[in-house]
Amino acid sequence: MNFPDSTTSLGQIETKTTCLSLTSGKTCGEALVTLLEGYGVQCVFGIPGVHTVELYRGLDASSIRHVTPRHEQGAGFMADGYARVTGKPGVCFIITGPGMTNIATAMAQAYADSIPMLVISSVNARRQLGSGDGRLHELPSQQGVFAGLTAFSHTLLSADELPQVLARAFAVFESARPRPVHIEIPLDVIVAPARGMQIAPVVLPARPAADARAIADAANCLSGAQRPVILAGGGAVGAADELRELAERLQAPVTLTINAKGLLPCGHPLLVGSTQSLPETRALVAEADVVLAVGTELGETDYDVVFDGGFAINGRLVRIDIDAQQLMRNFHPDLAITADAQQALAALCATLRERPPAPVREGWGARRVAATRAAVTAGYDAPTLSQKRLIDTLTSALPGVIIVGDSTRPVYAGNFTHDAPAPRSWFNSSTGYGTLGYGLPAGIGAKLAAPDRPVVCLIGDGGLQFTLPELASAVEAQVPLIVLLWNNFGYGEIRKYMVERDITPVGVDIYTPDFIALARGFGCAAVRVDSPEVLVSELQRATQCNVPTVIEIRESNWFEQVPA
Known part of the structure; x- marks a missing residue:
């Protein structure tokens, strides 16, 4: 984690601290943004709502970029991809209740893979907590729901607590096993005055040294x-x-x-x-x-x-x-x-x-x-070798590529066959928690983290349908991600698993839409390819685009064109 270490940077923080101490109009929500800047946060993922707008009051005047996903699960996966590339925590602003339950899957994936993620949410006002009155977005205990998916989940009961709780979060990210941290701020605390609050980042503990x-x-x-x-x-x-x-x-x-x-x-x-x-x-x-x-x-x-x-x-x-x-x-x-x-x-x-x-x-x-x-x-079968050729084509055509995978057959093959050229260049959701739909939003986060490197999202047709609307997020944020869609018209790996166990396949041969038309409708470039030669030319073309490019490969066609 890079923290301000120059005289100028520290002076700027001291100036902000003094200003905040003397200006009664500053709120806890505004102080939060300044504190995050001090800890080096450059990007926040979130969907504003009536319970979180006060978190946004100080955002426009800050240096922090805001990216709006189309679903809170997408926000979490974007933060995850960002964190895996940078090593810094991905940060999310999430609304009370359904926003938090929407992001739960992404938090669980990050927890399983030890990924630093800071989820800051709103929650009902302190006097309403646990009341059961049927308030908007109310949960019996939102903090209790997320305690098991985090290093810790904390309810901020006063504005004065904010610096200490954030320091605890960044101590986890920097000095312990990194995992998600959830901080929920009641609606009345978000708008509470932040008089006298010390908002310079603290000195974090060193990582433990071996005896x-x-x-x-x-x-x-x-x-x-x-x-x-x-x-x-x-x-x-x-x-x-x-x-x-x-x-x-x-x-x-x-x-x-x-x-x-x-x-x-x-x-x-x-x-x-x-x-x-x-x-x-x-x-x-x-x-x-x-x-x-x-x-x-x-x-x-x-x-x-x-x-x-x-x-x-x-x-x-x-x-x-x-x-x-x-x-x-x-x-x-x-x-x-x-x-x-x-x-x-x-x-x-x-x-x-x-x-x-x-x-x-x-x-x-x-x-x-x-x-x-x-x-x-010598033990690899023909489909595995054919999919290895796909990944080899990506790495040869796109030097320095980061490949972000979903749970899909080429990713499973690549987990065995691919040797990444550098750390943080190959990651996916097929290990640990093993969710579907991760690849697209995580790829967006990875590209935001490394704008000068090519980033490829390798995803199947089933997984893409989980988070397809995030193509709009990528277009809006001007993220020229390459989405390599492996289309086998259904949940192919699960179908194979069922057949191997003498189970009649049910629920796996799903309807598959026209992804090329959908991608273009979202404002992306889109093309279908069947051979390594055409793939190389389309990959190179995609690197010149300022919008996402969806490249569809139909499994049966690829296997015909690229035998083992």
Whole structure:
């Protein structure tokens, strides 16, 4: 997180603080906007309503950009995509009641994937809370509903509390396991005077550092290993340099979760990929005498997506995680280190630099990785290889592309086959909470976060129908996102799942509209393609557009044109 650190910036904040202290007309809602500016917030997603208009009173005069989605779920997914690209919290202004229940799915996805998100909502006036009087947008306990989807959910009972509660939120985002935070402000508190409120951002705590003794123990364990393996997750996304140095020093094969793709560069000889659910990679992990798991839940959707319980760790397990409780879930460690991944890996590297590499291990990791990758690739079926060609076409035609995926067949294939060139370049909703409709709004958020990079939303026809109106949001916000629509005319993956279990498919062959006509009606460019050659030319054309481009690929046509 970047905070004001120059004399000028701090002076500006001090001036605002003085002005706010002396001007009785300033409200809590206006102070909130100034505080968010101080914490580096540049964009807010929300749909104004009668219960939130007072949050907007100070927005026009601020430096914060407001983006209006067409549904609060879209606001949450946009904030999620923005946060995954920047590492900073995505911020939403959400109305009481239905606005909050609408955004709940997006908050749950962010919670499952440890994504920083700040959701600021209104709520009924303090004297009306929990009254059951049937007030507009009333819930029995809005705060209670969202406590389970957040690091914390707080009801602001006085304007004076605001700086402290925001400081707690940004401490979570900066210094702990990042997850959504919900702050609800009663209608009478939003308009309350903010006299004397200190609105400069506070100094946030440092991320937890590893105990020196635990680092020494981990170094001893790893340096003595003959067959070490590293399992890295999204919690290590800021530690690419340290992870690479450690892997090369240990000559250890490295597997990456979906949210960790890119931590080792494409083609690195120690990169296994994200195939922990496949037999060949499971065998590699099972034969390791020491496994280092860093910033990973060791959860089902990264290690057992085939749901057979076949992933096993037989060697000693060293775990590093910023969340102490997570260290005790799924696989119990022989050595547990509560620490920020970057700090802990840097300390491990520093310790191991003082020791000579184990000669018996020289070259073992690269040879084992090459054999594993070859065996994995040999097992891919024709549809998987054809969809791999689709993703390879995207990355070759659009250098530096960020691919934001939904729950759709090419994304499932890419989770196995694709090696991202850099961190924060491949993410999707098929892991963790696993929702549909994520890709389009999350892609909008990603493009807003990285306007100079190409961003592709890879989504299926079923998922796109969940959040299709967000095309209007992208046009309105002038976000030239590329939407690559994989159309198999229904819920194809679920249909296949039902057939494999001898269940007559019901509810999966849904009506599919004319997406090209719909996209053009929203003001987007739109085209249908069937081959890699045409796709490349249309991708290049799309990068020159100032509006979103929808490129439809019909699955059957692609498979005919691009056999394995």
